Amino acid sequence: MTQVRILAGLLEPRTSSLDSDIQDRILVELFGKMKFFIIHGSYGSPKENWFPWLKERLEEEGNNVFVPEFPTPNNQSLDNWMKVFDDFYSSEVGEDSIFIGHSLGPAFILSILERLNIKVKACFFVSGFLGLLGNPEFDEVNKTFIAKEFDWERIRKNCENFYVYHSDNDPYVSLEKAKELAEKLGTEVIIVKNAGHFNESSGYLKFELLLKDIEIKCGKR
Numbered sequence: 001m002t003q004v005r006i007l008a009g010l011l012e013p014r015t016s017s018l019d020s021d022i023q024d025r026i027l028v029e030l031f032g033k034m035k036f037f038i039i040h041g042s043y044g045s046p047k048e049n050w051f052p053w054l055k056e057r058l059e060e061e062g063n064n065v066f067v068p069e070f071p072t073p074n075n076q077s078l079d080n081w082m083k084v085f086d087d088f089y090s091s092e093v094g095e096d097s098i099f100i101g102h103s104l105g106p107a108f109i110l111s112i113l114e115r116l117n118i119k120v121k122a123c124f125f126v127s128g129f130l131g132l133l134g135n136p137e138f139d140e141v142n143k144t145f146i147a148k149e150f151d152w153e154r155i156r157k158n159c160e161n162f163y164v165y166h167s168d169n170d171p172y173v174s175l176e177k178a179k180e181l182a183e184k185l186g187t188e189v190i191i192v193k194n195a196g197h198f199n200e201s202s203g204y205l206k207f208e209l210l211l212k213d214i215e216i217k218c219g220k221r
Helices: 017-031 051-060 078-088 105-115 136-146 152-157 175-185 208-218
Strands: 035-039 064-066 097-102 120-126 159-167 189-192
Touching: 035 051, 035 105, 051 064, 051 208, 078 105, 078 136, 097 105, 097 208, 105 120, 105 136, 105 152, 120 208, 152 159, 152 175, 159 175, 159 208, 175 189
Parallel strands: 035 064, 035 097, 097 120, 120 159, 159 189
Antiparallel strands: none
């Protein structure tokens, strides 16, 4: 297994520590040094699913990666999550920033975008949704994030590109929810077959497609 998988073989497999150092410098030249924010969902944490794997891979490419831990399900609310973000992470957001959200994460990122005075590089939304899900366990903790009117014009203005991923068999969030979100953002849904909720129980400890798309869509040419 190669340690570098960038743009269809631009870089050869690493064979020595010297090669590794050289390729690390090339990665930074290709992609620059960007700031990534990976946002978990309800009942989630930074240590689950594909988040640790993606963080490691992005850091190998010379980026700064932040994976905040938010209170959930106890004390979960939009205000409490925003306080965590404001206190520890908001000062890091700039034009070189990329947001990645899973499940409730995209809705939280939308609220962040509403407040920005800059345009971030991209947002990648995985299993995102708007509105209640019809599941009382989740609707109760999610309601402050989604039972609100979003400023869609400002949201679209504050992000260069949106990418929405959804499975054809998500047990929690219907495909129609993803289509609604994509329509509001002026983009299309990227449908991944048999991916469930893109979580560990669906076999998603890695997310190769997402990493590949980040490299291609956000890399420097």
